[in-house]
Amino acid sequence: MLRTYEADLHIHSCLSPCGEWEMSPLRIIRRAREAGLGLIAVCDHNSCENAAALQRAGRREGIAVLAGLEVCTREEVHVLALFADLERALALQDWVYEGLAGENRPELFGWQVVADEHDEVQGENPRLLIGATRWGLAETVRRIHGLEGLCIAAHVDRQAHGILNQLGFIPPDPPFDGVEVSWRVPLSEARARFPEIGDLPCLTASDAHRLAEIGRARTQLRLASPALGELRLALRGEAGRGILPS
Ligand SMILES: [Zn+2]
Numbered sequence: 001m002l003r004t005y006e007a008d009l010h011i012h013s014c015l016s017p018c019g020e021w022e023m024s025p026l027r028i029i030r031r032a033r034e035a036g037l038g039l040i041a042v043c044d045h046n047s048c049e050n051a052a053a054l055q056r057a058g059r060r061e062g063i064a065v066l067a068g069l070e071v072c073t074r075e076e077v078h079v080l081a082l083f084a085d086l087e088r089a090l091a092l093q094d095w096v097y098e099g100l101a102g103e104n105r106p107e108l109f110g111w112q113v114v115a116d117e118h119d120e121v122q123g124e125n126p127r128l129l130i131g132a133t134r135w136g137l138a139e140t141v142r143r144i145h146g147l148e149g150l151c152i153a154a155h156v157d158r159q160a161h162g163i164l165n166q167l168g169f170i171p172p173d174p175p176f177d178g179v180e181v182s183w184r185v186p187l188s189e190a191r192a193r194f195p196e197i198g199d200l201p202c203l204t205a206s207d208a209h210r211l212a213e214i215g216r217a218r219t220q221l222r223l224a225s226p227a228l229g230e231l232r233l234a235l236r237g238e239a240g241r242g243i244l245p246s
């Protein structure tokens with residue numbers, strides 16, 4: 001049976017240097033529930049080391065959590081990579097780390113905290129997660145697809161790291177599974193304001209870095225269950241699944 005899910009598919013945790021410590025796994029889950037969300041994705045910069053904790057906390061509290069990353073490509077374009085399971089997300093993370101140089105300077109860029117599902121601090125990620133990888137956009141999209149993930153061009157309306165500002169267009173090949181507009185653009189106006197989106201599936205998400213921002217933009221999805229395969233069908237508008245007009 002199909003249901004409508006309120007989805008926020010772009011949330012940062014305290015692992016992102018620009019994410020506040022208040023974005024700890026359990027607090028994110030509890031805030032997501034308060035905000036009436038049924039499906040979220042954790043997409044930290046170039047890493048998914050808090051995804052397992054969020055998934056465990058989410059299972060306890062009844063919020064489905066997709067493991068994801070927000071990858072910064074060589075072109076300084078941000079793309080969201082969403083996966084059916086943690087193992088595939090971790091496989092992408094290995095590849096991303098291979099292409100990511102430098103060490104974080106917390107006093108300059110912010111702390112990168114790895115925490116468990118009880119919000120106990122497990123350690124700190126020493127990598128320069130805020131940096132760009134040396135992987136190009138096309139190979140990044142292909143790699144995500146090779147792991148059966150969904151690849152979504154992030155916040156295409158934004159100057160900073162949005163694909164339209166960085167490249168001026170959305171490359172048709174390899175194809176994105178969809179694009180995201182930020183909370184600044186109502187989903188209903190996205191195609192008119194950014195004609196480059198064309199026929200690509202379009203969703204919106206909060207890109208939250210603070211608890212209060214979770215769910216400030218969200219997409220309503222018709223799904224049989226809050227799972228990646230269902231999201232794929234919804235993006236394609238197949239089998240009755242879809243993105244509801246907002
Ligand atoms: Zn971004």
Ligand SMILES: [Zn+2]
Pocket residue numbers: 010012070207
């Ligand atoms: Zn982001």
